[in-house]
Amino acid sequence: MKKILILLVCVLSTLSVFGQSRMDYSTVNTVTQVGDTLVVKYQYFKGNGADAALYQFDIQHNNKLLDIISNDWQPTSTSAQKAVNTWNGYKFTIDSNKGQTDFDGQYLSWLNNTATYTSNTDWSIQRITYQDVTALEDGAEIMKISYKIKDKGTTNYSDYTNLINVNWANYKEADGTQIDVTGQSELSLNGIQGGDAGNVVLNVFSNVITNNIGDGSHYGYTIYTKEDFIAGINQNTQIVASGNFDASGQATIQGLVNDTEYAVTIFIDGQQTYLDNVVTISDLALVFAEAIGAGNDPNGVSTTFDYYIQKLLGNVVGFGTDSKVDFQDSYEILAFLQGITTQSNPIITKVGNAYNISGIKSTFGDEINGGPSFTPFIKPTDANKSFEFAHALNGDVNFSHSFEPISENADIPQNAQTQSTARSMRVMGAKFKSETANLDLISEIVDGMVVFSINSDVFGMIGSQFNIVYDKTKLVLNDVIFDTGNEMTNFANHIENEGKINIGSFDQNFEVTIKDGTPYKLIFTPIQEINNTAGLITFKVKEGVKADGTQINFIIN
Amino acid sequence: MKKILVILMLGLVSACTHDILEPIDINVVDVPESLVIGNVSGLKIESTIVSEEVRINAKLPYDGTYRIKIRDIENDLISQEKLNANNGNNLLKVYVSTLPKSSYTIELTENDHTIIGRGVIVVE
Numbered sequence: 001m002k003k004i005l006i007l008l009v010c011v012l013s014t015l016s017v018f019g020q021s022r023m024d025y026s027t028v029n030t031v032t033q034v035g036d037t038l039v040v041k042y043q044y045f046k047g048n049g050a051d052a053a054l055y056q057f058d059i060q061h062n063n064k065l066l067d068i069i070s071n072d073w074q075p076t077s078t079s080a081q082k083a084v085n086t087w088n089g090y091k092f093t094i095d096s097n098k099g100q101t102d103f104d105g106q107y108l109s110w111l112n113n114t115a116t117y118t119s120n121t122d123w124s125i126q127r128i129t130y131q132d133v134t135a136l137e138d139g140a141e142i143m144k145i146s147y148k149i150k151d152k153g154t155t156n157y158s159d160y161t162n163l164i165n166v167n168w169a170n171y172k173e174a175d176g177t178q179i180d181v182t183g184q185s186e187l188s189l190n191g192i193q194g195g196d197a198g199n200v201v202l203n204v205f206s207n208v209i210t211n212n213i214g215d216g217s218h219y220g221y222t223i224y225t226k227e228d229f230i231a232g233i234n235q236n237t238q239i240v241a242s243g244n245f246d247a248s249g250q251a252t253i254q255g256l257v258n259d260t261e262y263a264v265t266i267f268i269d270g271q272q273t274y275l276d277n278v279v280t281i282s283d284l285a286l287v288f289a290e291a292i293g294a295g296n297d298p299n300g301v302s303t304t305f306d307y308y309i310q311k312l313l314g315n316v317v318g319f320g321t322d323s324k325v326d327f328q329d330s331y332e333i334l335a336f337l338q339g340i341t342t343q344s345n346p347i348i349t350k351v352g353n354a355y356n357i358s359g360i361k362s363t364f365g366d367e368i369n370g371g372p373s374f375t376p377f378i379k380p381t382d383a384n385k386s387f388e389f390a391h392a393l394n395g396d397v398n399f400s401h402s403f404e405p406i407s408e409n410a411d412i413p414q415n416a417q418t419q420s421t422a423r424s425m426r427v428m429g430a431k432f433k434s435e436t437a438n439l440d441l442i443s444e445i446v447d448g449m450v451v452f453s454i455n456s457d458v459f460g461m462i463g464s465q466f467n468i469v470y471d472k473t474k475l476v477l478n479d480v481i482f483d484t485g486n487e488m489t490n491f492a493n494h495i496e497n498e499g500k501i502n503i504g505s506f507d508q509n510f511e512v513t514i515k516d517g518t519p520y521k522l523i524f525t526p527i528q529e530i531n532n533t534a535g536l537i538t539f540k541v542k543e544g545v546k547a548d549g550t551q552i553n554f555i556i557n
Numbered sequence: 558m559k560k561i562l563v564i565l566m567l568g569l570v571s572a573c574t575h576d577i578l579e580p581i582d583i584n585v586v587d588v589p590e591s592l593v594i595g596n597v598s599g600l601k602i603e604s605t606i607v608s609e610e611v612r613i614n615a616k617l618p619y620d621g622t623y624r625i626k627i628r629d630i631e632n633d634l635i636s637q638e639k640l641n642a643n644n645g646n647n648l649l650k651v652y653v654s655t656l657p658k659s660s661y662t663i664e665l666t667e668n669d670h671t672i673i674g675r676g677v678i679v680v681e
Contacts, residue, residue, distance in 0.1 A: 006558060013613045201675060212630075212631065273657065374624040440637075441625070441634075441637060442637050442638065442639040442640050443637065443639070444638060444639045444640060445640070468620065469655045470655065471652055471655050473654065474652065474654075499655065530650070531649060531650070532625070532638055532640050532649045532650060533638045533640075533649045533652075533654065534613075534625040534636065534649065534650065534651045534652065534663075535610075535627055535636050535652035535653050535654075535655065536636075536638075536640075536652045536655070537636060537655075538627070538635045538636040538655045538656060539636070540600070556633075556634040557634070557636065557670050
């Protein structure tokens with residue numbers, strides 16, 4: 001009997017020592033976005049602890065990341081006494097000699113000042129007190145607190161860990177006996193999306209910048225929501241952000257939301273004078289070659305181009321309705337170089353009419369369904385806030401003012417490219433390539449007239465082009481003298497009101513070459529008295545093209 | 558009569574001596590102070606910042622054919638004049654109305670491109 005009594009005392013003693021309840025807190029709903037409402041339930045589990053008459057606990061939450069919307073008591077007892085106290089700007093410092101989840105121990109430490117509240121503007125405290133003559137049942141929810149999830153982008157926090165802690169719990173039996181309470185150390189959230197993306201960086205790439213034709217500040221951007229972009233852009237579409245790149249081709253954008261998709265379109269300043277140099281004889285040669293050669297393969301899929309995007313860039317008429325570069329396109333470009341206005345309204349880039357194409361650089365021009373594709377979409381995330389874009393101009397088949405694709409998926413497979421012997425003499429492999437040759441371009445006064453002559457000893461050119469600007473306040477163009485050979489097609493596009501003249505030649509059969517000597521001579525009459533001509537006539541575009549498509553950049557000493 | 562002949566002879570001798578010792582600059586022009594070049598040859602530009610046109614002095618070592626070149630920031634030649642000019646000072650003009658706002662290099666060379674002088678202008 002004595003032994004039995006001893007055992008009984010031991011058992012009772014054990015129960016007394018290890019009798020423990022819990023203070024649990026967990027999320028009620030699933031939250032994914034900044035702005036979502038997070039509901040947390042604070043729940044009593046009796047465990048093997050005694051019935052309680054007082055349930056009191058302190059909660060702290062990160063007020064930079066959570067904002068309290070409401071406190072909702074859950075027990076329905078009419079006899080209960082309830083209170084919620086709130087203090088902002090404090091954080092609990094635990095008694096480090098006790099475990100953080102030893103809630104009753106931390107309570108006692110707080111009472112004797114070995115655990116304290118210290119000032120901290122990032123945290124807020126709520127003290128929940130519930131007292132009733134009737135004990136709560138095991139698992140009873142005491143309180144549900146609703147929090148709004150705030151944007152971490154405006155804080156110093158990089159994630160949503162450790163949002164809520166219970167600092168201590170004071171459960172007491174009716175006779176005032178302290179009940180042991182434990183629970184979890186913190187509540188965190190993962191995968192919360194949205195919020196201010198902060199600084200999002202865009203970079204634009206083009207040969208205009210790479211080759212110092214212009215600089216990055218000549219480019220601008222417009223950002224739309226993905227949904228609006230897909231629905232179709234019109235004058236009523238809301239613009240999320242817009243602006244210009246800096247000289248290096250970089251723009252920093254603010255006001256975007258993390259984990260949200262946007263569409264970015266990039267455009268060039270349409271008034272830049274070099275836009276008149278985008279489409280030249282070299283582009284014409286590439287388009288003519290494609291018109292002659294493409295599709296002559298038995299299965300009709302061959303092409304002279306190297307990139308799918310060239311099918312778009314060279315397709316200057318019938319844009320969107322036919323996907324082929326054909327003779328109509330080549331004649332439209334030839335007409336453009338000759339200064340002839342057609343009814344087709346070709347999509348050829350020039351001053352005042354820049355036809356912009358842009359997309360993510362790494363996939364720029366990737367093939368989809370036999371044609372090029374361009375991805376305008378970006379999605380800023382915590383891990384990625386920088387995006388590289390490429391830009392091209394329609395008509396610029398040789399990429400002189402555009403970005404030449406780098407993605408392998410943008411390349412037309414070699415087995416789809418023209419390989420026939422007959423066409424091997426013509427432009428093939430249309431990738432931008434060039435070589436140099438010497439020319440002598442001079443102006444001089446001869447018998448009272450100003451003569452501008454282009455002197456060449458270059459052989460093998462099937463085309464050439466010179467864009468010349470003259471001072472129209474001092475000179476009047478009298479005559480253009482061609483001496484390029486009898487079979488060559490020459491052109492002279494005189495834009496008198498701008499003081500410009502584009503002259504050149506092109507053999508559409510890729511057979512006849514331009515004569516050496518002085519193939520081009522311009523005669524001007526001075527309308528003011530002049531003693532010399534320095535600076536009266538300038539030239540920027542001066543290029544030739546060989547039968548194999550190589551662009552010749554003329555060097556003038 | 559003998560005296561007259563002697564005076565004439567002295568006059569001729571004097572004239573010949575003068576020609577040999579001090580050759581006459583046949584290209585005599587009134588050079589403004591801003592364009593004076595101290596050396597035998599060279600190029601001087603009246604103003605660095607230019608809007609419509611600027612005067613230059615091309616001082617040349619001999620009569621012949623020369624070139625005036627305009628180069629852009631990448632040293633590409635964008636305009637070139639070939640002219641026959643005289644030994645000495647040649648007051649000329651460089652016209653810049655067709656040039657975009659930028660900085661350019663003006664070069665004076667012989668016909669074989671040997672550089673005689675260079676200067677920089679800024680078109681605004």
